[in-house]
Structure formats: C-alpha cells, structure tokens
Amino acid sequence: MTNVRHIAHPTADQDGLNRTSPHDAEAEDYVAGVIMNDRAAYLECARLITREDIYQPGHRAIWDAVTGMVAENKQLHPVTVRAELEKQKRLHEVEGGNLLLRLGYETVPGVMAPAFAERIADVARIRRHDEHANNLKAKILAGATAEELDKLTDSHRQQEERRTTLGQGPSHLTNAFLDWNEHFATDFGNVELLPGKLMAPGQQITLVGDGKAGKSLLVQEWLWRVATGQSFLGDRPQNPISVLYVDAENGHQDIQERFLSYGGGPGRMGLLTYASFPPIRPLDTAGGGADLLAMVGEAEAQVICLDTVSRFISGPENDADTWLALYRHTLLPLKRAGISSIRLDHMGKDGERGARGSSAKTQDVDHVWELRAQGGGTLLLKRTHTRTGIGPDQFVIVRQARRHGDHYLPGGTQHVLMEYDQMQEATEGSVEWLVTQIDRLGLPDDAGNPRTKAALAHAGIKAAKAKIEAAVRTRKNRDNLGSRNGFPETFPDDVPGERSPGTPAGIENPQVNHSPGTSREPTGNPGSPPPSPSIKRGEGEGGDAPAAPETTNTPLCTVCDKPLTGYRRDRGYDTHLGCDPDTGSHPDRPHHGHGTDEHHGAA
DSSP: OTTOOOOOOOOOOTTSTTOOOOOOHHHHHHHHHHHTTOHHHHHHHHTTOOGGGOOSHHHHHHHHHHHHHHHTTOOOOHHHHHHHHHHTTOGGGGGGGHHHHHHHSSOOOGGGHHHHHHHHHHHHHHHHHHHHHHHHHHHHHTTOOHHHHHHHHHHHHHHHHHHHHHTOSTTTTGGGSOOHHHHHHSOTTSOOOOTTSSOOTTOEEEEEEOTTTOHHHHHHHHHHHHHHTOOOTTOOOOOOOOEEEEESSOOHHHHHHHHHHHTOOTTOOTTEEEEESOOOOOTTSHHHHHHHHHHHHHHTOSEEEEETGGGGOOSOTTOHHHHHHHIIIIIHHHHHTTOEEEEEEEBOSSGGGOBSSOGGGGSSOSEEEEEEEEETTEEEEEEEEESSOOSOSEEEEEEEOOEETTEEOTTOOEEEEOOSSOOOOOOTTSHHHHHHHHHHTTOOTTOOHHHHHHHHHHHTOOOOHHHHHHHHHHHHTSOOTTTSTTOOOOSOTTSTTSSOTTOOTTOOOOOOOOOTTSOSSOOSSOOOOOOOOOOOTTSOTTSOOOOOOOOOSSOBOTTTOOBOOHHHHHTTOSSOTTTOGGGTOOTTSOOOOOSSTTTTTOO
16 A cells, blocks of 8 residues: 555664663673582682672572582582572572583683683673663652762762672772771771760670560660661760661561651651561571671661571571681671671570570670660660770660550650669669669659559569568668659559659658558658657556657657667668667567576567
8 A cells, every 4th residue: 555654663672671781691601600510719709709790590599509508618519509409499590400400511610710700790890880870860750859869879889889898809808908097097086886875886796685675675776766867875866877677586567566666657767777587598608698798788788787696597506616607707797898787685594694605606796785674664784795895884774665555655665764873783682672673663762562562563573572561661761852863754654653643753752650540651741740659558547648759750660669860770670779679678578687588588
C-alpha cells in the first residue's frame, strides 16, 4: 500500500532491560576457577578484590565458600567447594554444581590469577561510578536540589576512600604506615566521647548483663538517640551518627513496641539501620566478616551493635580461639576503618566473674561494662575493664517507664541518671540495701510495715519479712529531714499511698509521734503530742503525773520514752543500751550484781 506512512521505531534504550552493568565475565571465570584449586592464588586475589567486586552471583558464591574454607584451613578442590556450598544450602546459586565443574577443571595457572583480579577491580570501580551516575539521574528526574546532588556525590567519594582504607587495592599494605607529622599533631587526649559517654569514636566495647537487667532496652534507646542526635544520660546532644543494629534476639513485635516507647516511629528513626535476624555467616569466619562489612558499607554505619554476640559465632564459647577468630575476621577490620562496635553478652553463672565463656573475650575491647539490676527500676552500669581509662567508670541509672498491662506506652520509656549526690554502696539483700530501695520508692520515713511491703511488692523487690521490718525500724528512727531531698521519682504517680497529699515531690514528711491507737500512716497534719508515761501499778495512782516531754523530732526509746542520741540513734536502734532487754539492765528486771547469764536476764 503506497498511501501508508511508515514510522521508524526508536532504537532500544541503553538504560532498559537489555543493558547490563559493566563487568568482565571472562576474568571472573578465571579467578573463580583458580581459587577453587590454589590457596595462594586466593590470597593474592584477596589483596586486590572483595566479594562486592565480583558481579556474577554464582562466582560470588564460589568466592564466599573459598573464603570460609581458607580461614578454617580446609583443603581446596572443586569437590570440597561443592560440599561446602551444599552444606550452606547454596548449590542453586552455582547451577546445582555444574558451574563448579565447568570452571574448576579448565583453569589458568595460579600465578596468573592476580592479573585477572586487577581487571575485576578496575571494572568494578567503573561499575560503581556507573551506578552513581544512574543514581544521580534518578534523583534529578525526581526533582532533587543541587545541595542534595552534592551530598550524594560526596557520599560516593567517601565510600571509595573507605574501600581503600579497608584494604582493597594494591595500596592496602602501605596504608598501615603512620605519617609521623600527622600522628604527633593529633591530640588523642582531647577526645569527644559519643553521647552517653560510654565510648569514644572507633572504640569497641562489651556490655554484659543477666537476662533480667534489660541490656537491649538500654542499648536500643541509647543508639536510637545517637542516630537521631538526642542527648543520653544527661550528655549534651551531638549531630546524628549512622548506626547499624544487628539483632538475633528480639522479635519484630518487641522491636516495634520498644522503639515506640522510646519516642521513635515513622520519620523519627534518624540514621538507625536495623537488621533483624540477618542470614550472615558466623562472624568468627572470614565469610562472616565479609558479610558484616558489606552490611556496614551499605548502611554507611559509624557505629555497629551485635545483639547478642554469642548468636553470631560458630566456635565454642569457652574456646579462646573463637574470640581470637572473631577479632581477626570481623572486629579488626572494623577497628581499622574507625567504626565503633558494641557487643552485648550474657553474664556467666558466677556473676562476680563477668561474662560467660573464655576470658579472651575481654582482650580485644577498649571497655567492658557490666549492667546489674538493683531493684525498683534502678540499674548499676559499672566499667570493669578499660584500655584507655577515658570517661566515667560508673553510672547509676533509673529506668522510667509507663505501662498499660503488659505493654509499654508510647513515649513513656527512658533511662536517666540517678540525681542524688552520693549513693552509699551496700550489699544486695542487706537491711541497708533494702533501706536504700525503700528510699528510692519515695516512701516517707514513718511508713509502716503494711505500706512498705505493698510498695516493695509493686516494685518487684523481694525481701524477707524480718528484713522489711528491720528496714522500717531503721527508717523510723533516723532524722530524715536532710538525708533524701533530691531523690527522683521512679514510679508512676498513680501508685496508691505513695506520698502524703500536698507534699511536693522530693520533700518527705518529717517523723511525727503518734498517740496510742492512731494510725502510723502520715495524714498531712501535725502529729499528736507524745503520750504521758504510763503509771506503774503500786506507784500511787493518785499522785501527780509526771510532766509530758516536749514534742521533738528526735526518736524516743521504746522502753523509757527518753530521746535516743549518738550511735544508737544513727544505727537504727529503738532502745538505749541500758534499756535493751538483751543487755540484762532492763529497768523492769531486777539486777542482782551476779555474773551469771541467768541473773542478767539473758534469753
């Protein structure tokens, strides 16, 4: 038909489906084939390239398998590599094993491998520039500003520089040489700690605690605040820092509820990247270290957390070689790159000995922090090992939380520093320790046994009945007006009977003397004057009654009703030494002057 106009079809778009990223398939074939047979060839190639430089997925799977086998000193051969991939359930990535047969038996001499590896590295760099250019085009089409494009370009340049720092490329060995002028010009003593003052940039720490201490709760809030540029534990805010949290402990529901309770949510997570149950290989192997470094590079993280570190190893936890391998394959590359790391770990059966497992755990970290629950929402975070000594050695923390049933309410959870001047250490479980816990609950000093027991039960603090009663006596028989101002609120305001009506937070009611038959609980009104001493039978009931002593805040002896003074008052006794029935000089008992226990009234 001559009247039909033919329209020329446009050529295929170079950015369409038929376009592949730059790579050298032949060089990758040769390298994948030779490293399955020659350990030395692999080590030479590893100086020049990483798994990210390899473009084809099957060849990358071969590289991963050989990396792990070399780290474990296993014999290399296409058959053993196939067995390793089969164990990892990755045979489908190498055409069911056919790729191994094709590449492993038609290979080049090992001395030629570095030349092909250099070719792979060069093309991989071109591929990254190509990806960056495509990313810029996409941003331009989306309406990005010039500042946003500049930031993207700076990020790409920094990633390329980081690759060189991590050891990829021919200059990776000479990068370890110190520049003396730059080195001695650096003021290492003027280090700005990360928010919270638990570590400095580039340091590695371990945080140890038992399952009841709430390690994840503390560290999750800490790193969320680091990633969003907020203050933590009273420290001043800093610019947001990119964080990668690698978690093999907590379920998705717990993660969501916790971050909502801290104040996080959509649009409020900052620079925090969260990896939940990632399928990475054990970090005490070369393959696992490569996996983690790839995640760090993708997240551009400056701080990484492993929760919990024992979930990411394959060797025995009590074997020192396991932790040495973890450092060699994973932690050393992180430290070399200046990336901070935090390892959460479980306490051993003997809590006094710190983390469970080999002592080699503490040899490669800058600080070891131990977290212990003190009861009543109070935590003690204490540094037990340090390489540098920079920063505080101890924090007393209160975990404040608002809950509805078993669920945390949004924005109601935070960890704050205890705000009193000095906490006297006492053995956990002792009467002195229990007095401290009751003080933290905000109860007035004259709170009785029922009220104190109810408050302790509400806070989840367990103690024997006799110790509770002894703690109540101690608190009643002390001058409390100047001892506890400034204690923070650690429990919700809706706890029944927590404070007398009208009493401001942090100011407790002074001790008052109650008339017989009245309640021991404070009412907010001045106390009744003390009762007159009872008249003993046979002393003349019609005689003049002795004058009532003046009202005083000084505690009175429960036997003679005279004021207690000195160490007897300070140590919580409720009788004078001479009135104590155990001393044998009780006024109601005769004193015969004999030296036998019977005549001194001893039980």
